Amino acid sequence: MKRVTIRNVAELAKVDFSTVSRILNSSFENHKYAEATIKRVKEAADKLGYYPSAPARAIRTGKTMLLGLIVADIGNPFFSVIASHLDNIIRDSKYRLVISSTNENPLRQEEHIDSMLSHRVDGLIVAPCGDNGFEKAYKTGVPLVTIDRPLPESGLPFVGLDNIAAGRLLAEKLNNYGYKSIGVVIPDEENDLTIQSRLKGLRSGLKGIDISIQWIVKVPHTSIKRNKVKIVLAEKFKTINNFPDAMVGMTNVCTIGILEALGDLEYNLNISPGLAGIDDFTGAHIVRPSVSVVSQPLEKIAFESFSLLKEIMNSDTNTVKNSNIRIPPLWIERMSLPPRK
Amino acid sequence: MKRVTIRNVAELAKVDFSTVSRILNSSFENHKYAEATIKRVKEAADKLGYYPSAPARAIRTGKTMLLGLIVADIGNPFFSVIASHLDNIIRDSKYRLVISSTNENPLRQEEHIDSMLSHRVDGLIVAPCGDNGFEKAYKTGVPLVTIDRPLPESGLPFVGLDNIAAGRLLAEKLNNYGYKSIGVVIPDEENDLTIQSRLKGLRSGLKGIDISIQWIVKVPHTSIKRNKVKIVLAEKFKTINNFPDAMVGMTNVCTIGILEALGDLEYNLNISPGLAGIDDFTGAHIVRPSVSVVSQPLEKIAFESFSLLKEIMNSDTNTVKNSNIRIPPLWIERMSLPPRK
DNA sequence: CTGAAAGCGCTTACAG
DNA sequence: CTGAAAGCGCTTACAG
Numbered sequence: 001m002k003r004v005t006i007r008n009v010a011e012l013a014k015v016d017f018s019t020v021s022r023i024l025n026s027s028f029e030n031h032k033y034a035e036a037t038i039k040r041v042k043e044a045a046d047k048l049g050y051y052p053s054a055p056a057r058a059i060r061t062g063k064t065m066l067l068g069l070i071v072a073d074i075g076n077p078f079f080s081v082i083a084s085h086l087d088n089i090i091r092d093s094k095y096r097l098v099i100s101s102t103n104e105n106p107l108r109q110e111e112h113i114d115s116m117l118s119h120r121v122d123g124l125i126v127a128p129c130g131d132n133g134f135e136k137a138y139k140t141g142v143p144l145v146t147i148d149r150p151l152p153e154s155g156l157p158f159v160g161l162d163n164i165a166a167g168r169l170l171a172e173k174l175n176n177y178g179y180k181s182i183g184v185v186i187p188d189e190e191n192d193l194t195i196q197s198r199l200k201g202l203r204s205g206l207k208g209i210d211i212s213i214q215w216i217v218k219v220p221h222t223s224i225k226r227n228k229v230k231i232v233l234a235e236k237f238k239t240i241n242n243f244p245d246a247m248v249g250m251t252n253v254c255t256i257g258i259l260e261a262l263g264d265l266e267y268n269l270n271i272s273p274g275l276a277g278i279d280d281f282t283g284a285h286i287v288r289p290s291v292s293v294v295s296q297p298l299e300k301i302a303f304e305s306f307s308l309l310k311e312i313m314n315s316d317t318n319t320v321k322n323s324n325i326r327i328p329p330l331w332i333e334r335m336s337l338p339p340r341k
Numbered sequence: 342m343k344r345v346t347i348r349n350v351a352e353l354a355k356v357d358f359s360t361v362s363r364i365l366n367s368s369f370e371n372h373k374y375a376e377a378t379i380k381r382v383k384e385a386a387d388k389l390g391y392y393p394s395a396p397a398r399a400i401r402t403g404k405t406m407l408l409g410l411i412v413a414d415i416g417n418p419f420f421s422v423i424a425s426h427l428d429n430i431i432r433d434s435k436y437r438l439v440i441s442s443t444n445e446n447p448l449r450q451e452e453h454i455d456s457m458l459s460h461r462v463d464g465l466i467v468a469p470c471g472d473n474g475f476e477k478a479y480k481t482g483v484p485l486v487t488i489d490r491p492l493p494e495s496g497l498p499f500v501g502l503d504n505i506a507a508g509r510l511l512a513e514k515l516n517n518y519g520y521k522s523i524g525v526v527i528p529d530e531e532n533d534l535t536i537q538s539r540l541k542g543l544r545s546g547l548k549g550i551d552i553s554i555q556w557i558v559k560v561p562h563t564s565i566k567r568n569k570v571k572i573v574l575a576e577k578f579k580t581i582n583n584f585p586d587a588m589v590g591m592t593n594v595c596t597i598g599i600l601e602a603l604g605d606l607e608y609n610l611n612i613s614p615g616l617a618g619i620d621d622f623t624g625a626h627i628v629r630p631s632v633s634v635v636s637q638p639l640e641k642i643a644f645e646s647f648s649l650l651k652e653i654m655n656s657d658t659n660t661v662k663n664s665n666i667r668i669p670p671l672w673i674e675r676m677s678l679p680p681r682k
Numbered sequence: 683c684t685g686a687a688a689g690c691g692c693t694t695a696c697a698g
Numbered sequence: 699c700t701g702a703a704a705g706c707g708c709t710t711a712c713a714g
Binding site: 004059091 | 344345390392393394395396397399400403405406407414415416417418421422424425426428429432435437438439440441442449455456458459460461477480481482597600601604608622623624625627628629
Binding site for chain 4: 344346347348358359362363366368370371393394396397398399400401402
């Protein structure tokens with residue numbers, strides 16, 4: 001697969017290959033070419049089907065026009081929607097996205113960071129699972145921003161949901177709509193900062209308000225065994241005499257679990273508790289009742305992370321102070337948490 | 342951001358830079374290096390945080406280790422799940438994915454193909470929207486396979502669902518479960534080969550069987566205005582005296598529309614028609630009733646498209662004969678199409 | 683056991 | 699108005 005090069009074009013157009021380079025890049029600083037030459041070169045390039053080689057250019061200019069995106073799973077709508085927004089946002093700036101999934105495996109994360117470094121991406125956005133690989137990345141000086149999950153120890157620039165505000169927003173809705181008692185479902189991962197913050201926000205929002213947390217149950221949180229959540233909750237529900245006014249899930253996996261467990265109990269808003277959660281999920285609007293949620297503004301997260309990355313790319317250092325950007329959550333009103341009479 | 346090069350490593354290890362290259366690549370054909378040298382080089386590389394430059398290597402070897410994936414929208418679960426499987430499949434072969442979305446815009450598709458060509462991807466997988474850009478791509482000789490939607494005129498290698506078999510599978514289930522009359526919902530895009538094939542399969546499956554198609558309705562099919570589908574169907578339902586035994590959607594957008602329209606009618610399987618569709622969708626299993634569907638084996642599609650691409654990459658020509666690979670559909674039994682008594 | 687040299691496809695001072 | 703030359707960071711015959 002012999003590719004057409006700048007020399008082939010030069011030959012056909014009968015000019016020096018540096019002329020081709022300048023004409024095709026419109027870099028005419030001290031060079032004014034004759035219209036005829038320009039035309040000849042462009043036609044030759046067209047005729048041969050010439051595409052400038054990005055790798056060759058990269059080696060000279062130091063810019064690959066590639067941006068790396070490392071996430072847990074590009075098949076997960078949360079990440080793929082962010083990727084999609086990023087794709088739209090960077091389109092005009094001629095950047096392209098190299099995307100890899102870690103499957104929540106820190107070793108894979110390190111491999112992928114290494115690989116991105118080898119490919120000389122101009123910038124790197126990663127939703128971390130652990131801190132593997134970041135030190136090496138930092139050492140090279142690649143502009144780098146983390147998203148979704150902060151790595152507070154690292155001091156790395158971060159863009160993600162304001163989880164405390166998310167918890168508080170949930171409390172506010174519960175209060176406004178007249179709910180008096182709630183059950184809370186959380187993942188059983190102990191040290192999860194995200195969950196801690198959301199709970200903290202919820203509790204602080206509830207403070208001084210006449211709403212009681214009747215119980216908190218922890219559920220297994222592997223996306224592989226989603227069924228587990230429902231089973232654990234169904235067990236729990238058997239032991240409950242009277243249900244709280246509402247149940248809330250601190251992640252979408254939790255919320256879906258509640259929905260499924262209630263579904264088996266012939267879920268009906270007239271007799272069953274209200275339901276809401278943090279994090280939207282696909283299907284939330286087609287499910288009955290459709291589920292009201294505190295959601296992450298994914299487009300805003302994508303936008304802010306690219307903005308921050310650009311800022312770092314344009315600065316001479318690879319850190320930017322005060323770059324812990326927290327995006328305010330959004331309430332999506334659907335049917336599962338109606339105002340109470 | 343001065344990057345560490347092979348020369349820096351060579352300097353520190355006090356060897357020629359060609360020695361560094363060979364040691365780090367383990368290319369010891371006619372070169373046996375002293376253990377001590379090897380160790381010195383590796384340590385130097387480590388100490389400096391050296392990453393071989395993929396672009397520089399690409400310029401010599403002609404391989405970027407980059408694979409291009411162009412889809413309509415990476416935020417759409419259908420494509421993102423394929424991307425995710427591809428990511429897993431290629432991981433070990435050291436390839437990485439450059440991903441771009443066309444948003445169903447043929448001009449964008451062409452831009453993205455051009456861009457992939459510039460980046461010198463070693464192979465290209467695209468879910469086409471029109472044939473823009475393919476001729477140029479073909480001319481360069483990049484190994485190329487199309488997925489999801491065939492471009493029959495082009496003769497390009499293709500991997501995708503066997504749509505006729507999908508329609509037939511639906512008919513088979515309807516028959517096995519004792520349904521006698523159905524209503525069919527299809528997108529209003531006239532020349533869509535995919536839909537035509539599915540309908541053809543459905544009809545051929547129904548032939549000689551005691552099932553009648555009571556009506557076929559066309560609905561607008563823009564993913565932006567999903568609501569439209571429901572509205573059109575709700576209108577239709579008003580004009581129907583007695584419902585068919587079952588309704589089937591020829592795409593997931595159609596099926597979701599049916600579900601929503603029926604939902605407003607207090608959908609209840611005891612009194613309402615059965616429901617099934619072609620193409621799975623996120624939420625199909627949490628919805629009540631959960632929706633039985635004919636689905637596309639996405640992992641298989643990903644696997645086959647990479648296999649085919651590899652085959653083309655390893656051959657000297659960029660076409661492979663008989664490369665119209667049709668993947669058999671899969672029935673996912675859920676609750677919306679129970680056997681009738 | 684190791685090195686010196688050519689060259690991949692470009693960009694960009696420098697020169698005329 | 700245009701070209702000749704150096705060099706980006708590598709790999710790989712060729713030579714010793």
